[in-house]
Amino acid sequence: MFPEANKGYSYDDCKATADWLLAQTDIQPRVGIVCGSGLGGLAEMLKDQVAFNYKDIPNFPQSTVHGHAGRLVFGTLKGRACVCMQGRFHLYEGYAVQRITLPIRIFKLLGVETVILTNAAGGLNEDFKVGDIMVIKDHINLPGFAGNNPLVGPNDERFGVRFPCMSDAYDRELQQLGMDVGQELGYGDFLKEGVYCALGGPSFETIAECRMLHKLGADAVGMSTVHEVVVARHCGMRVFALSLITNQVVMDYDSEEKANHEEVLQAGKQRGLQMEHLVSTMVTRIEHNNSYI
């Protein structure tokens, strides 16, 4: 049964990688961060860095997408111990969904309690503009509808239960904290909340697909994050996630606009600093026992 679903992704495989990492750093991270396309600058903010190239980490996949550096960085943000993925993995790179999410299980075994994810996404909500930052309140996992869920395969109870709840996937207190911190930083004009929908990619959406996703209740569309969130929640970590709206999707047959990865990276450059500031301020407000200050 499930011949491929557990190859290299077992509890013992994850533990071996986590132990290998812990043996090489004194930093015991409580917060794990995943950086989206063009948003890896956040990792540079970490002090006392101990960094690993993905290619040097046993059992780790490799980054293949421009804008994803492929480094795992341990360090501190204003004294809080963190680990940061400077580059994530996507279904369209050809990895099994269990492999894409392997680092999230490694986060858990490193002692991470809270996961913060960022991504670049297309805006479906007509009220959104390029450069808006969306606090994700929920998601639609379209690959999951078709059975492409990272929890497919034998369930290891050491990670979590067979049928995990997802109605509380995005921690409500952290969402509130994100909105409060955003307001404090003066980001009110471009801070939004909404539902993120993931597709497999790598092709961007057709006009009909965008119209359909909008009708389904999605505010932003991308090709990542939801798999990581499912795995993080399965093993009991709290989740906070942000989308940077890097482009407005095309909904109109008269439009000449064409989505492309360069504009996605460009928007990341323009709003990257504020995203980094929002995330780093949040980190300083999360206590190690997962309450907030």
Ligand SMILES: O=P(O)(O)O[C@H]1O[C@H](CO)[C@@H](O)[C@H]1O
């Ligand atoms: O979700 P992240 O990794 O931010 O990347 C987003 O940007 C890329 C498309 O430009 C896709 O990979 C999409 O998912």
Ligand SMILES: Nc1nc2[nH]cnc2c(=O)[nH]1
């Ligand atoms: N699927 C998808 N991913 C994105 N990532 C950044 N922009 C987009 C978009 O418009 N569609």
